[in-house]
Amino acid sequence: MKRGVAILAGAVLAAGLSLGAQAKTLKMAYDADPVSMDPHEQLSGGTLQYSHMVFDPLVRWTKDLGMEPRLAEKWERIDDRTVRFFLRKGVKFHSGNSMTAADVKWTWDRLLSSPDFKAIFGPFEAMNVIDDYTVDLVTKEPFPLVLNAATYIFPMDSKFYSGNDEKGEPKATLKKHGDTFASRNESGTGPFKVTARQQGVRVDFERFADYWDKQSPGNVSNIVLTPIKEGPTRVAALLSGDVDFIAPVPPTDHDRIKQNEGTELVTMPGTRIITLQMNQERVEAFKDARVRQAIVYAINNEAIASKIMRGFATPAGQQGPKGYAGYDASLQPRYDLKKAKQLMKDAGYEKGFSITMMAPNNRYVNDAKIAEAAANMLSKINIKVDLKTMPKAQYWPEFDARAADMMMIGWHSDTEDSANFTEFLTACPNKETGWGQYNSGNYCNPEVDKLVQDSASETDPAKRAAMLQQVERTLYEEAAFVPLHWQNLAWGARKNVKLEAVVNVMDFPYLGDLVVE
Amino acid sequence: MALFLFKRLLQAAVVMFVISIISFSIQDNLGDPLREMLGQSVSEAERHEMREQMGLNDPFLVQYGRFISKALQGDLGTSYFFKEPALDVILNKLPATLELVLGASIIIILLSVPLGVYSAIKPHSVLTKMIMGFSIIGISIPVFLTAILLIYLFAIELGMLPSYGRGELVHIWGSWSTGFLTKDGLLHLLLPCVSLASIMLPLFIRLIRAEMVEALHTEYVKFAWAKGLGKYRIWFMHALKNTMLPVVTVGGVQIGTMVAYTILTESVFQWPGMGFMFLEAVNRVDTPLIVAYLIVVGAIFVITNTIVDLVYGLIDPTVNLVGGKK
Numbered sequence: 001m002k003r004g005v006a007i008l009a010g011a012v013l014a015a016g017l018s019l020g021a022q023a024k025t026l027k028m029a030y031d032a033d034p035v036s037m038d039p040h041e042q043l044s045g046g047t048l049q050y051s052h053m054v055f056d057p058l059v060r061w062t063k064d065l066g067m068e069p070r071l072a073e074k075w076e077r078i079d080d081r082t083v084r085f086f087l088r089k090g091v092k093f094h095s096g097n098s099m100t101a102a103d104v105k106w107t108w109d110r111l112l113s114s115p116d117f118k119a120i121f122g123p124f125e126a127m128n129v130i131d132d133y134t135v136d137l138v139t140k141e142p143f144p145l146v147l148n149a150a151t152y153i154f155p156m157d158s159k160f161y162s163g164n165d166e167k168g169e170p171k172a173t174l175k176k177h178g179d180t181f182a183s184r185n186e187s188g189t190g191p192f193k194v195t196a197r198q199q200g201v202r203v204d205f206e207r208f209a210d211y212w213d214k215q216s217p218g219n220v221s222n223i224v225l226t227p228i229k230e231g232p233t234r235v236a237a238l239l240s241g242d243v244d245f246i247a248p249v250p251p252t253d254h255d256r257i258k259q260n261e262g263t264e265l266v267t268m269p270g271t272r273i274i275t276l277q278m279n280q281e282r283v284e285a286f287k288d289a290r291v292r293q294a295i296v297y298a299i300n301n302e303a304i305a306s307k308i309m310r311g312f313a314t315p316a317g318q319q320g321p322k323g324y325a326g327y328d329a330s331l332q333p334r335y336d337l338k339k340a341k342q343l344m345k346d347a348g349y350e351k352g353f354s355i356t357m358m359a360p361n362n363r364y365v366n367d368a369k370i371a372e373a374a375a376n377m378l379s380k381i382n383i384k385v386d387l388k389t390m391p392k393a394q395y396w397p398e399f400d401a402r403a404a405d406m407m408m409i410g411w412h413s414d415t416e417d418s419a420n421f422t423e424f425l426t427a428c429p430n431k432e433t434g435w436g437q438y439n440s441g442n443y444c445n446p447e448v449d450k451l452v453q454d455s456a457s458e459t460d461p462a463k464r465a466a467m468l469q470q471v472e473r474t475l476y477e478e479a480a481f482v483p484l485h486w487q488n489l490a491w492g493a494r495k496n497v498k499l500e501a502v503v504n505v506m507d508f509p510y511l512g513d514l515v516v517e
Numbered sequence: 518m519a520l521f522l523f524k525r526l527l528q529a530a531v532v533m534f535v536i537s538i539i540s541f542s543i544q545d546n547l548g549d550p551l552r553e554m555l556g557q558s559v560s561e562a563e564r565h566e567m568r569e570q571m572g573l574n575d576p577f578l579v580q581y582g583r584f585i586s587k588a589l590q591g592d593l594g595t596s597y598f599f600k601e602p603a604l605d606v607i608l609n610k611l612p613a614t615l616e617l618v619l620g621a622s623i624i625i626i627l628l629s630v631p632l633g634v635y636s637a638i639k640p641h642s643v644l645t646k647m648i649m650g651f652s653i654i655g656i657s658i659p660v661f662l663t664a665i666l667l668i669y670l671f672a673i674e675l676g677m678l679p680s681y682g683r684g685e686l687v688h689i690w691g692s693w694s695t696g697f698l699t700k701d702g703l704l705h706l707l708l709p710c711v712s713l714a715s716i717m718l719p720l721f722i723r724l725i726r727a728e729m730v731e732a733l734h735t736e737y738v739k740f741a742w743a744k745g746l747g748k749y750r751i752w753f754m755h756a757l758k759n760t761m762l763p764v765v766t767v768g769g770v771q772i773g774t775m776v777a778y779t780i781l782t783e784s785v786f787q788w789p790g791m792g793f794m795f796l797e798a799v800n801r802v803d804t805p806l807i808v809a810y811l812i813v814v815g816a817i818f819v820i821t822n823t824i825v826d827l828v829y830g831l832i833d834p835t836v837n838l839v840g841g842k843k
Contacts, residue, residue, distance in 0.1 A: 116556035200794070229797065230785055237681050240672040240680045393552070411557075431561070431562075437560065437561065
């Protein structure tokens with residue numbers, strides 16, 4: 001009997017030891033920390049990175065832009081307008097409560113009250129609870145992007161967030177830049193829970209012992225996130241071994257991280273397009289498609305991608321990147337100075353004209369330099385550019401006011417889908433529907449709008465892709481805007497951090513699955 | 518003395534009033550705070566509604582009036598980003614910045630006095646030429662470059678010192694956690710303090726040297742030599758004492774400047790102080806925090822200047838504090 005106890009004690013000890021040997025702390029540095037612990041407060045990269053650590057979505061993107069089940073084990077389309085989700089059983093929240101359909105429904109209602117997120121769920125009519133582990137998502141029209149939207153549903157613990165906090169405010173309150181219970185406390189189902197947080201200084205995470213995904217190879221027990229704003233400092237922290245993992249990596253430091261013995265660079269083509277828009281309302285000449293084409297032909301975006309971006313960008317001929325529904329491989333970047341000059345001559349602008357241009361200088365990678373290069377290239381076809389660059393804080397009000405003849409804008413589709421680009425960037429501006437909200441070029445083609453609108457209720461992926469490709473081709477032929485490039489993504493890590501397996505083009509690494517040797 | 522104090526306080530109040538108006542009136546030119554707070558796909562109508570809720574659409578005088586009446590009760594507004602009263606945010610960040618300034622000041626005092634005095638006494642020695650040469654380099658290299666060079670050398674290449682942050686802290690009082698009491702904390706202080714000191718150190722060496730050279734040529738020093746006093750007594754008791762008056766004045770003013778320079782040092786070293794916080798606030802268009810920072814730093818300037826004037830009077834009683842007719 002005594003011996004039995006000893007063996008048992010030994011086994012427990014051994015189990016404890018092997019667990020101890022596995023426990024790894026990951027020190028990481030992003031350029032910013034999440035603005036709030038409330039996953040619904042701001043729709044931004046930082047919030048989504050945080051949500052994938054602390055909460056967990058119904059479904060999530062895979063590396064090749066497919067879908068994989070998370071809190072929804074499986075799903076099926078019941079009819080034109082309904083997709084049924086079967087929820088995973090036995091999933092626990094950080095508070096110890098079990099997750100059920102009631103929590104998912106509660107989260108859904110809260111999402112619809114979030115100024116940032118509700119636009120994503122505009123096409124939906126309702127979420128219906130069928131039983132404790134089944135919900136139906138019903139759309140107003142037949143809608144192809146139900147799963148895309150489901151990647152934004154990160155169930156929150158409805159019991160944990162109900163009642164009032166010590167100030168007498170409801171714990172469920174969702175308020176932009178407000179000091180709410182949800183902005184200071186969390187209970188999700190994710191692989192990590194927050195143990196301490198000092199905004200702008202550091203966030204501590206600890207692995208959630210009851211995490212449902214026991215298959216996950218992830219072995220990181222603790223994460224310390226330090227925001228390091230300055231690129232060179234972030235890189236220095238990685239090179240000196242003060243942190244294990246950084247993102248983003250400035251293009252100028254890629255070689256250093258690659259050549260350094262202990263570190264590794266992981267890169268990927270990104271999905272954020274950088275473009276220039278030509279305002280047809282401010283400049284008469286821009287109404288002429290030949291002038292717009294001339295501008296596209298005159299700007300050598302391959303050179304910009306290779307010289308200014310140091311090869312860390314993919315030159316673009318269209319809005320959506322490869323892998324998106326509307327991508328058409330035949331729409332390649334155009335650069336032909338001779339043709340550009342000819343087009344200007346045909347349009348009667350051989351002598352050229354003067355325009356103004358504005359671009360931010362701290363929003364996109366090398367934004368001001370790109371604008372300068374583009375302005376120089378335009379001088380070759382006698383378009384004189386008066387360029388003004390400014391910090392993003394000052395730029396956006398100018399952009400809203402359409403304050404220059406040409407303006408720079410970058411865009412990443414929240415739905416990882418081609419239609420989103422047109423809705424915001426190239427559709428006819430419409431204050432009612434919000435379409436064309438970022439179309440500072442005032443380009444307007446009702447045919448394009450119609451196609452995109454119809455694609456929103458086309459659930460046959462092949463037919464839908466054909467429609468969106470038609471949109472891209474029309475925009476290409478009419479030179480609706482100047483496509484520059486898609487920004488690539490880069491992460492830096494110590495060699496023992498197996499980062500490659502968990503990063504993706506959306507730039508929210510699945511750190512729960514991260515293996516550190 | 519009482520009259521002097523009263524006059525200074527009145528001046529200070531006027532200065533603070535002007536600072537508050539200026540800092541408050543630039544906020545319209547900083548950009549739209551909502552752009553930083555909301556996602557990109559939020560509609561214009563919704564933004565307008567939030568602007569209305571936050572009182573950003575009111576006329577300037579209404580906004581300023583609301584601000585000043587609250588400010589007089591010690592409420593400088595609530596930071597959009599930190600979601601806390603702006604003054605609390607700044608006071609929480611203040612210890613980190615003050616420790617940085619203190620560390621840099623210690624380095625400056627320990628080095629500038631001996632180096633300045635030495636180069637005044639031995640103007641032609643090789644060491645003096647080196648000191649002067651270095652001080653020119655020190656003045657002309659921008660502080661963030663010095664900081665990056667130091668990080669590169671000591672953190673990356675030699676791996677001796679940490680590259681960012683404050684390290685291990687010991688909590689002492691209220692929101693004050695100090696890095697001065699742990700080895701790790703001191704190591705973290707070293708590079709940022711040296712960077713910050715590098716801007717002011719050359720200035721002080723040159724100032725002390727110039728004043729010292731002048732003092733060494735005065736009649737009373739010549740008289741002291743003639744009397745046959747010891748050289749150390751002459752250098753340190755007679756000459757140096759008179760050198761320190763202008764140095765204290767400049768030093769006091771420079772403390773304020775140094776607080777301003779922490780913006781650069783802190784952002785390179787990711788130092789969680791109020792300079793770094795300010796830069797971030799500008800990027801985020803966190804207007805309440807920006808305005809509060811300008812007011813707090815303005816207050817630091819005003820207070821240090823007042824104290825300098827008082828100390829000046831203590832060192833040299835012949836200075837006419839009140840500035841009126843005697």
